[in-house]
Amino acid sequence: MNKKDSGNFYVPDLCRVRAVFMLLITSELLVLVLAIVQAQDSWIDWNYFGLLSLFVQWTTLTSAALICLLRPRLARMSISRATTAIVGLVLLDVLAFSLFADSVLHPQPGVAPWHGVAKKLLLALLIVLMVLRYFYLQHQWQEQREAEMQARLTSLQARIQPHFLFNSMNTIASLIASNPEQAEDAVLDLSELFRASLRTDDQLIPLNRELELCQRYLAIESLRLGERLRLEWDIEPGLGHQAIPPLTLQPLVENAIYHGIQPRPEGGTVRVEVSSKGHFVYLMVQNPAPESTERQHQGNRVALSNTQARLMALFGEPAVLKHSRQGRTYTVTLRLPRRSTNNRNYNQPAKAQ
Incomplete structure (x- = not known):
């Protein structure tokens, strides 16, 4: 050998x-x-x-x-x-x-x-x-x-939530007659999400690709939730090539929608923040906290445990995942060591939001 x-x-x-x-x-x-x-x-x-x-x-x-x-x-x-x-x-x-x-x-x-x-x-x-x-x-x-x-x-990448798929298809079907261009964009976004779930070759991808995947997912959910979903982005420039495991941030954003926005008739705000400090890059996802702490715990446990295990395997002890609830706000924070993917060849998504 x-x-x-x-x-x-x-x-x-x-x-x-x-x-x-x-x-x-x-x-x-x-x-x-x-x-x-x-x-x-x-x-x-x-x-x-x-x-x-x-x-x-x-x-x-x-x-x-x-x-x-x-x-x-x-x-x-x-x-x-x-x-x-x-x-x-x-x-x-x-x-x-x-x-x-x-x-x-x-x-x-x-x-x-x-x-x-x-x-x-x-x-x-x-x-x-x-x-x-x-x-x-x-x-x-x-x-x-x-x-x-x-x-x-x-296994995680192959997981496309059935409720998300059915809701997306219903949304696309309702847009075909009234707004075919928007329906076409939604189909492209959904196909890119499926493509990402089936792509298992890379253990690490650039952060900008993961952010684009999150934007595609949120674009589809915005069609369904409308004004109930409000987004805030605070992305520090120059961090696009930071290495991150694929489908690390997107499941956290999906949990934020499913547990923090969808159950609330008035909706809420999902905030995604990326910043750097010293030798680390910090990624934060905030959403309104669910009314039931048990629902919140059961809903986030699988995604958080999978993400934490993958981060430890790829980055070791410097990588940290924390989640907390302060008042009516639920926050998940990732800390990754600075690592660039400039020296690798990645296929960029076909569309950027």
Whole structure:
């Protein structure tokens, strides 16, 4: 099995500071355990700890640097060959530093400290195999998690609410005779919504595409609800290429219509706001709060849980979803880390509102 994409390689990117830091902390804890075991008259042998710590830190840093540099080539190998190459690389590094350290600490000519070197190589072999095994299991778990998220995304994208479809078709049918141009626009908007629900290739799309999808959805609902639906848009310029999972904002807007506007005879206002602050982009959807908190909870639970799980899978901890009710206003806020989609090729919708 070849790994042609280094992003799918099971060994993490050791060029990142966090990954190197975790390796150093883990290796230092191992050195501490060995120093405690080595000590006989006290809790810890500090001389042994200092020398071994220096040796382990140097070998860890140099091995991580070499793996970092060779990672694109290693990613193109099969898993078994890449693992063998990494093990050989680390053992050669440990061998070089072992010979150098022993020549400095025990500079007796003609004496080859092979016994000590062999123990270091055996210990290094066991450690690197355990670490690589851990990396592999983590990678498998992450791939399984992403597959589950993709399946959930596909299920969510395939979900077109039956009540919305029936209402839309009735609205279009009533417009055919009185306003055929408006009916044609509604058909185009509805077809784009279906196209988006069936497009599952991209995990991330530009924010402007998601906003255009929301505008198409709201255009159809405006035909049905008329003056009962009032819209407020506050979109900060320059955020159109922000990466966002597809069908993230649209289901929240749909919930705002279904639970906040439709049950109210007087209707209400749906506000969509997009802004940035520091390294984050904030998306907010506000609508009148439903009279029944139980209805609100049941109606929003599925969309919010799906959205939160997808955000965590794609962005990790920096992505946050919050919802709150203050008085008669219900607010859902998304926080996404700044990430541009400029380097990817996306098909833009056929129509912009």
